Amino acid sequence: xxxxxxxxxxxxxxxxxxxxxxxxxxxxxxxxxxxxxxxxxxxxxxxxxxxxxxxxxxxxxxxxxxxxxxxxxxxxxxxxxxxxxxxxxxxxxxxxxxxxxxxxxxxxxxxxxxxxxxxxxxxxxxxxxxxxxxxxxxxxxxxxxxxxxxxxxxxxxxxxxxxxxxxxxxxxxxxxxxxxxxxxxxxxxxxxxxxxxxxxxxxxxxxxxxxxxxxxxxxxxxxxxxxxxxxxxxxxxxxxxxxxxxxxxxxxxxxxxxxxx
Numbered sequence: 001x002x003x004x005x006x007x008x009x010x011x012x013x014x015x016x017x018x019x020x021x022x023x024x025x026x027x028x029x030x031x032x033x034x035x036x037x038x039x040x041x042x043x044x045x046x047x048x049x050x051x052x053x054x055x056x057x058x059x060x061x062x063x064x065x066x067x068x069x070x071x072x073x074x075x076x077x078x079x080x081x082x083x084x085x086x087x088x089x090x091x092x093x094x095x096x097x098x099x100x101x102x103x104x105x106x107x108x109x110x111x112x113x114x115x116x117x118x119x120x121x122x123x124x125x126x127x128x129x130x131x132x133x134x135x136x137x138x139x140x141x142x143x144x145x146x147x148x149x150x151x152x153x154x155x156x157x158x159x160x161x162x163x164x165x166x167x168x169x170x171x172x173x174x175x176x177x178x179x180x181x182x183x184x185x186x187x188x189x190x191x192x193x194x195x196x197x198x199x200x201x202x203x204x205x206x207x208x209x210x211x212x213x214x215x216x217x218x219x220x221x222x223x224x225x226x227x228x229x230x231x232x233x234x235x236x237x238x239x240x241x242x243x244x245x246x247x248x249x250x251x252x253x254x255x256x257x258x259x260x261x
Contacts, residue, residue: 001015001017001071001073003166003167004071004170009170011068011069011170011174012066012067012068012069013067013068013069013070013071013170013174014060014063014066014067014069014070014071015070015071015073016053016056016057016060016070016071016072016073017073053072053083053086054086054090054092054093057070057086057093057097058092061096061097064096069100069174070097071173074124078120079120079123079124079127080102080104080123080124080127080128081123081127081240084099084102084127084179087099087179088179088257098179098180099178099179100174100175100176100177100178100179100180101128101129101130101176101177101178101179102127102128102129102130102178103128103129103130103131103132103173103176104124104125104127104128104130104131104132105132105134105166106125106131106132106133106134106147106151107134107135108133108134108135108136108138108139108143108144108147108162109135109138109139111133111147112147115150122154125151125154125155125158126154126155126240127240128155128158129158129159129176129178130158130159130160130161130172130173130176131151131155131158131159131160131161132161132162132163132166132168133147133148133151133160133161133162133163134163134164134165134166135164136162136163136164137164144162148160156209159172179257216246217246217247217248217250218245218246218247218248219247219248220247220248223245223247227256238258240257240258241256241257241258242255242256242257242258243255243256243257
């Protein structure tokens with residue numbers, strides 16, 4: 001976040017973070033402050049979540065002409081599901097903003113301490129579109145390779161980068177298109193290939209992934225009924241789901257996606 005707020009990268013980014021104490025907001029980088037919103041010299045904005053993310057986003061929308069992207073920092077112990085739901089379900093938000101993707105920063109030096117016992121760490125990795133293995137310079141090549149393999153077992157489709165001091169080209173972190181429906185046609189071959197060749201993964205934490213690929217069309221009513229039954233019976237255990245569908249008597253293609261709350 002310091003990298004985003006202070007460096008000259010040419011992007012206008014609003015950063016929402018939990019506590020200002022977690023970031024060194026140097027006055028040399030600030031050109032204005034109002035209502036706990038800092039305007040930075042490099043064109044970025046930084047503000048703090050008070051109690052409600054929706055309220056914070058609405059406050060930011062009053063300055064929408066000043067930024068092009070919003071980066072939201074979640075706490076280390078929080079699942080990204082509820083944040084994603086805010087963008088997918090809250091009309092007052094998704095009319096002005098869309099969810100681009102989820103990024104998880106992993107401490108390569110201490111990751112195993114969390115991956116062994118903390119379920120939310122698995123959730124954060126499973127939800128992500130981009131994974132940053134930070135502090136990669138503090139572990140051996142073998143240790144890093146083992147961690148990469150383990151993370152890939154949890155989420156085989158996310159983009160994976162090794163970083164030092166969290167330094168990375170911002171172009172890898174924005175315009176991800178993780179929830180962009182216009183990317184469906186570009187990714188559906190990859191999605192189906194994954195379903196055909198790797199239709200069931202099982203991991204040490206009992207997190208599994210299941211992919212289904214079939215030809216032909218589906219009955220929308222039957223599919224909706226199946227989704228409702230899945231939600232009723234297994235909803236608390238489904239972290240994330242997505243799919244591309246061809247429906248009966250329609251020349252359109254449909255996509256569905258959901259996240260765990």
